[in-house]
Amino acid sequence: MTDGRSDKRPTIYDLAKLTNTSASTVGAVLNGSWKKRRISQKLADQIRKVAIEQGYSPNMQARALRTERSNIIGMIVPMYDNRYFGALAEAFEQRARDRGLFPIVTCTRRDPNLEIEAAQSMLAYRVDNIVCTGATDPDRIADLCAAHGVETLNVDLPGTRAPSIISDNYQAAVELTKDIISRLPSGCAGNDSDIVFIGGREEDHNTGERIRGFKDAHEEVGARIAEAYIRPCGYAAHKAERSLDEFVNKMGGLPKGIFINSTISLEGIVNWFQQNDITGLETVALGCFDWDPYAALLGNKTSMVRQNVPVMMDLLFEFLEDPEKRKAGVTQVLPEVIRRS
Amino acid sequence: MTDGRSDKRPTIYDLAKLTNTSASTVGAVLNGSWKKRRISQKLADQIRKVAIEQGYSPNMQARALRTERSNIIGMIVPMYDNRYFGALAEAFEQRARDRGLFPIVTCTRRDPNLEIEAAQSMLAYRVDNIVCTGATDPDRIADLCAAHGVETLNVDLPGTRAPSIISDNYQAAVELTKDIISRLPSGCAGNDSDIVFIGGREEDHNTGERIRGFKDAHEEVGARIAEAYIRPCGYAAHKAERSLDEFVNKMGGLPKGIFINSTISLEGIVNWFQQNDITGLETVALGCFDWDPYAALLGNKTSMVRQNVPVMMDLLFEFLEDPEKRKAGVTQVLPEVIRRS
DNA sequence: TACACTTGCACCATCGAAGGTGCATATTGC
DNA sequence: GCAATATGCACCTTCGATGGTGCAAGTGTA
Numbered sequence: 142m143t144d145g146r147s148d149k150r151p152t153i154y155d156l157a158k159l160t161n162t163s164a165s166t167v168g169a170v171l172n173g174s175w176k177k178r179r180i181s182q183k184l185a186d187q188i189r190k191v192a193i194e195q196g197y198s199p200n201m202q203a204r205a206l207r208t209e210r211s212n213i214i215g216m217i218v219p220m221y222d223n224r225y226f227g228a229l230a231e232a233f234e235q236r237a238r239d240r241g242l243f244p245i246v247t248c249t250r251r252d253p254n255l256e257i258e259a260a261q262s263m264l265a266y267r268v269d270n271i272v273c274t275g276a277t278d279p280d281r282i283a284d285l286c287a288a289h290g291v292e293t294l295n296v297d298l299p300g301t302r303a304p305s306i307i308s309d310n311y312q313a314a315v316e317l318t319k320d321i322i323s324r325l326p327s328g329c330a331g332n333d334s335d336i337v338f339i340g341g342r343e344e345d346h347n348t349g350e351r352i353r354g355f356k357d358a359h360e361e362v363g364a365r366i367a368e369a370y371i372r373p374c375g376y377a378a379h380k381a382e383r384s385l386d387e388f389v390n391k392m393g394g395l396p397k398g399i400f401i402n403s404t405i406s407l408e409g410i411v412n413w414f415q416q417n418d419i420t421g422l423e424t425v426a427l428g429c430f431d432w433d434p435y436a437a438l439l440g441n442k443t444s445m446v447r448q449n450v451p452v453m454m455d456l457l458f459e460f461l462e463d464p465e466k467r468k469a470g471v472t473q474v475l476p477e478v479i480r481r482s
Numbered sequence: 483m484t485d486g487r488s489d490k491r492p493t494i495y496d497l498a499k500l501t502n503t504s505a506s507t508v509g510a511v512l513n514g515s516w517k518k519r520r521i522s523q524k525l526a527d528q529i530r531k532v533a534i535e536q537g538y539s540p541n542m543q544a545r546a547l548r549t550e551r552s553n554i555i556g557m558i559v560p561m562y563d564n565r566y567f568g569a570l571a572e573a574f575e576q577r578a579r580d581r582g583l584f585p586i587v588t589c590t591r592r593d594p595n596l597e598i599e600a601a602q603s604m605l606a607y608r609v610d611n612i613v614c615t616g617a618t619d620p621d622r623i624a625d626l627c628a629a630h631g632v633e634t635l636n637v638d639l640p641g642t643r644a645p646s647i648i649s650d651n652y653q654a655a656v657e658l659t660k661d662i663i664s665r666l667p668s669g670c671a672g673n674d675s676d677i678v679f680i681g682g683r684e685e686d687h688n689t690g691e692r693i694r695g696f697k698d699a700h701e702e703v704g705a706r707i708a709e710a711y712i713r714p715c716g717y718a719a720h721k722a723e724r725s726l727d728e729f730v731n732k733m734g735g736l737p738k739g740i741f742i743n744s745t746i747s748l749e750g751i752v753n754w755f756q757q758n759d760i761t762g763l764e765t766v767a768l769g770c771f772d773w774d775p776y777a778a779l780l781g782n783k784t785s786m787v788r789q790n791v792p793v794m795m796d797l798l799f800e801f802l803e804d805p806e807k808r809k810a811g812v813t814q815v816l817p818e819v820i821r822r823s
Numbered sequence: 824t825a826c827a828c829t830t831g832c833a834c835c836a837t838c839g840a841a842g843g844t845g846c847a848t849a850t851t852g853c
Numbered sequence: 854g855c856a857a858t859a860t861g862c863a864c865c866t867t868c869g870a871t872g873g874t875g876c877a878a879g880t881g882t883a
Binding site: 162163164165166169178179180181184203205206207208209 | 829830831832833834835837838839840
Binding site for chain 1: 490491537539540541542543544546547552554561562563565567568569571572575579584585586587588589591599602603605606607608629630631719745748749752756774775776777779780
């Protein structure tokens with residue numbers, strides 16, 4: 142090169158030569174510790190000028206190696222196929238950047254092995270923290286990270302090995318169920334219920350809590366629920382579709398209401414209606430524990446639960462920054478129930 | 483600690499002491515170059531055993547510092563608020579992992595400054611490549627990266643400084659428009675059209691191509707389009723909503739069809755119908771250049787364009803791996819038009 | 824003028840891994 | 854039985870940034 146700029150990225154050593162100073166001086170100026178090191182204002186200005194001219198950017202790998210702190214913060218999410226996790230990732234990234242951290246979000250498709258693999262990669266790159274969102278096995282990740290001296294935090298699904306920030310699934314499920322009940326044809330509420338719960342995994346904490354809320358809301362109005370009405374058939378759309386189909390075949394008709402445990406399951410439910418009984422979409426009272434702008438418009442009767450992403454992410458960073466607060470076990474955040482009549 | 487395991491992560495030096503060998507031997511064994519270095523099978527096995535016992539994980543920062551290759555591959559996406567970018571991110575991550583790379587996806591909210599900031603962060607962490615997906619200004623990012631010796635690739639929106647993989651927006655727009663025309667009340671096709679194009683940004687390459695396809699499809703059936711029918715009002719939902727509202731006020735009624743330029747814009751359109759004329763959703767022929775499982779069900783008449791994510795991502799990694807192929811300028815991939823009658 | 828401080832910077836080891844090189848010991852060929 | 858080669862591993866520098874330490878020159882005090 143003839144313009145004095147190398148084709149390689151300049152290092153503090155290059156800048157030191159260009160300014161007739163030393164690497165430690167350049168380093169101190171560019172990382173902000175120069176006052177402590179009593180570098181003169183004039184020299185600092187000059188070095189900064191040359192650094193900009195040369196397009197210097199500190200090698201974070203080298204810095205991390207030396208300081209034992211990467212400023213990388215990782216987040217594991219299950220999927221990008223719904224608004225909730227998308228919003229979580231977006232809010233997470235924004236807050237991380239605001240704090241000068243480098244956010245790394247990766248989706249692990251609800252695959253426990255992939256979760257571990259992703260966590261191991263993050264650990265290899267020496268992330269400072271890992272946030273497990275909706276992880277199928279947060280404790281396993283927490284243990285793995287603990288062995289590496291890395292603290293984790295759980296979001297959406299609670300774990301026992303790390304502080305957890307989750308939605309108040311029980312309370313929101315109670316409210317959503319009451320809302321569905323209130324929209325049943327008159328005369329139904331108070332009698333034995335005809336609302337099906339579809340979707341989710343029984344082992345899931347959240348699904349368990351939602352079923353508990355679903356049951357308690359029924360109990361409050363004196364209605365009973367038969368076993369066949371609780372159908373945690375998994376999250377995939379086609380599973381919900383099949384589950385509803387089985388229910389209808391078994392019971393000989395549609396239920397009066399459906400509590401759907403996620404937008405993904407809702408996809409299957411709507412598919413079923415499209416295939417089998419499109420008018421049902423207008424007559425059955427739908428409630429979905431999740432939020433999606435289009436889904437909210439479907440059937441014109443779908444109430445939805447929208448989890449409070451901003452508050453959850455604010456709490457997350459509070460916990461990350463304050464070891465005292467971090468001791469808390471499970472912190473619940475109340476979601477919003479968006480009612481449609 | 484009493485069990486011989488330090489509370490710090492073990493390094494190759496720790497393992498060398500534990501096995502009475504040297505750091506270079508341990509390093510060679512654990513990074514696979516041990517045969518080349520003529521380490522005996524027996525010693526290699528022993529070192530690997532101890533490494534596993536100690537929970538060793540190589541410090542990728544140190545490795546990257548030494549080898550000048552981080553194995554990190556970055557991707558910038560605008561938003562996680564639609565399925566297209568979610569699917570792109572997911573497919574990208576999967577393919578990167580399959581190749582032993584560490585994928586880093588970040589969303590920049592269609593903010594040109596945030597795009598640059600994110601790219602700079604990635605460069606500071608010495609990513610090997612950056613993939614710009616739907617970037618507002620891919621050339622600016624490409625130039626920045628080029629100054630750091632990092633190659634970029636564009637996806638979804640083309641740039642002039644790097645190879646680009648995009649959808650064939652023109653062809654798909656022609657097909658989508660024809661589909662809308664075919665669903666107009668009989669007698670309309672062939673006359674001057676009554677289909678509005680709403681959403682997107684006029685400066686966007688994709689929006690331009692779609693408008694071109696929209697126009698050509700009209701021309702083919704001998705229909706003309708008045709200026710007021712082309713409304714690239716931006717992407718945000720409320721902008722599309724307002725644009726449709728303005729159109730209806732100005733023209734004194736609904737159009738017979740709407741070509742909506744993204745699911746986000748569709749959100750605004752559906753909102754408008756909800757607020758103003760819910761029956762319109764059933765009578766107006768809708769086509770949306772984007773895909774969403776719920777949106778596809780709306781109005782029961784919405785045809786959608788689903789971009790071919792797997793093929794685009796396969797091409798991306800082909801280009802990344804083969805410098806020859808990388809020379810190509812813009813590669814177009816034909817999306818699928820999902821018709822609903 | 825001598826001594827104690829302060830100012831302003833350079834020198835150097837270090838973080839963990841990689842890879843060039845060197846040097847014993849073991850094996851082969853003649 | 855001896856040189857030539859192969860085998861198996863250790864030593865040492867390097868990547869870029871950080872921060873402890875040392876040291877000259879400048880300033881203040883008695």
